[in-house]
Amino acid sequence: MIALPKLPYAHSALEPVISAATMTLHHDKHHAKYVETVNALVGENGDGDLESILREANQNGSVKLQQNAGQAWNHAFFWNCMAPVQTSLAGPLSDAVSTAFGDLGELRKAFIEAGSSHFGSGWVWLVASGEALAVVTTHDGDTLALGPDLPLLVCDLWEHAYYLDHKNDRAGFLGSWWDRLVNWEFAEAQYRAAISDREPWSYDEGSRPTPVVTREDFEQALEEVTVHLARPPQAGTPEDRRLTVRLEQIADYHEVRKIEPTPADRDRFIHLDERLKAFERRWPKRPPPGTPDHWPPSLGGGLSDR
Ligand SMILES: [Fe+2]
Structure with a gap:
């Protein structure tokens, strides 16, 4: 499929x-x-x-x-x-x-x-x-x-x-x-x-994110996103698409698992949110957070009651 x-x-x-x-x-x-x-x-x-x-x-x-x-x-x-x-x-x-x-x-x-x-x-x-x-x-x-x-x-x-x-x-x-x-x-x-050994775009890369199921997966995704946001990748590159997928997974994690974010999670979300704001400045035409088409995704429940 x-x-x-x-x-x-x-x-x-x-x-x-x-x-x-x-x-x-x-x-x-x-x-x-x-x-x-x-x-x-x-x-x-x-x-x-x-x-x-x-x-x-x-x-x-x-x-x-x-x-x-x-x-x-x-x-x-x-x-x-x-x-x-x-x-x-x-x-x-x-x-x-x-x-x-x-x-x-x-x-x-x-x-x-x-x-x-x-x-x-x-x-x-x-x-x-x-x-x-x-x-x-x-x-x-x-x-x-x-x-x-x-x-x-x-x-x-x-x-x-x-x-x-x-x-x-x-x-x-x-x-x-x-x-x-x-x-x-x-x-x-x-x-x-x-002109090099780098991998070109592939369909699979953009459409089948690795599922974030366990707490360990979630921690790994958070770590990857934090590293990426320190040096945001160019738009349209494989790294850029990977970052989007990982952000979506982080945003969905607590909702899918039906668990409350811990205080430590909230602190990390606040830190990530600051980085995201810098990242989002590259995409000024996006609809506002909370609307279905908002992109990149907000961090959802983890930030809503800050
Ligand atoms: Fe078409």
Whole structure:
């Protein structure tokens, strides 16, 4: 069984380019349906590793599974390619863009041209083949999850991604998406993986957190978060996503176990809350604590009666 990954920001965080209504339909209905179909096709005994499911579907020629698994992977990747705050191109990826396209403006033009001229549904990607970059498109639920090139960015070309907000103006959507939403920190992390031994993003990493069941697990998660918050990771990196998952687990622990936080826990939550405030300044468009879409999560009951 695979899980539907949570959005790494609020449904409304990408407005005005992508409305909350589009995100609600897109993530909660379309993406959820692909995940549901994959689970129905692999059955209860599926091992939950989407990349392995895709590999087997390719080998067996199971088109329905291939397409739904591809869509599940592409959407999860797509959510990470967007950020609600401005990020900028830097580092080795910036040099690679200059080498391949001349400058960022030329890459923008190539990306929008490829996406807007692509016939029918599909995806437009920026990919790395070793150090070299290219813009490519794929049809329907085809995916680049298994290579050979490593995806750095993708934008969804299916009408459900933009029709409510941009009607039939796909090029307009792509232009606004490029200018306002691209998560360059995520693309940069992927590029560093393409040119080194670092692990690239994987579906599993964002969707299957290690459960925090025992007090020992809880202590371990608290320790990990404290270390991470001392040097907050870049948005969109594997470390950043891991931190979000661990914060959610800490926030949920007492509620799930139905136990009161100890006075010592409360002290540690106060300390963590100060660190979180600094962390949250990077994401100013989040809804306020206590609302369903608040992100990163608050520490819940542990802080509410301070
Ligand atoms: Fe989509």
